[in-house]
């Protein structure tokens with residue numbers, strides 16, 4: 001059953017068509033990777049899905065409801081959580097306080113602490129709860145952002161290049177985190193690292209020059225000649 005659907009979603013910026021006529025159908029419980037070369041329109045597409053960018057045309061439906069005109073904060077309240085390419089943690093608050101800010105969108109009082117502990121444990125940061133976010137490594141800050149997303153018990157978790165800047169060991173931990181979340185959560189993952197895509201996604205959507213070039217299981221995408229030519233550079 002579809003959780004997120006876009007129809008004909010398009011965005012042009014002063015003459016540049018960044019996204020053109022994207023139809024996306026994301027079933028509940030799926031881990032979907034969104035890939036494509038630099039400038040393909042991935043961030044713009046996700047910006048329209050989460051309400052940070054107004055589409056030029058087209059619609060976005062979430063759980064059957066047309067949310068095209070809904071502001072970003074109302075979409076968060078409906079159960080969308082997203083993390084960005086740039087870390088957005090509060091450096092002067094400790095890890096637990098950062099997650100508590102996110103958790104308070106959903107729970108109050110004593111419930112917050114349990115949600116915080118669980119979210120930190122999920123991403124492997126339980127032992128860093130009292131560390132100032134600004135003192136965490138870059139990779140741990142990215143994981144903290146994901147914990148902040150998880151604390152909201154999102155129905156849709158959108159991750160924009162979560163492994164960018166992570167060390168190999170942190171990428172391995174991220175893959176197992178996504179595998180662990182798979183099934184329980186619906187995830188839209190913008191990702192450049194092909195091993196992450198191949199090992200975590202149920203399906204892959206390939207954007208090229210603002211359009212959907214291909215969509216399929218990871219193995220199908222890897223074997224697709226058009227994708228190889230446009231993106232993997234091995235055509």
Ligand SMILES: Nc1ncnc2c1ncn2[C@@H]1O[C@H](COP(=O)(O)OP(=O)(O)OP(=O)(O)O)[C@@H](O)[C@H]1O
Nearest residue numbers: 013016017018036037038039040041042043044045
């Ligand atoms: N606010 C804006 N104003 C003008 N052009 C923009 C704006 N935002 C994005 N673009 C352009 O739209 C196109 C798509 O950009 P977008 O960031 O969505 O691509 P992307 O696939 O996310 O790229 P990357 O992998 O490099 O993050 C690019 O040509 C970009 O320069």
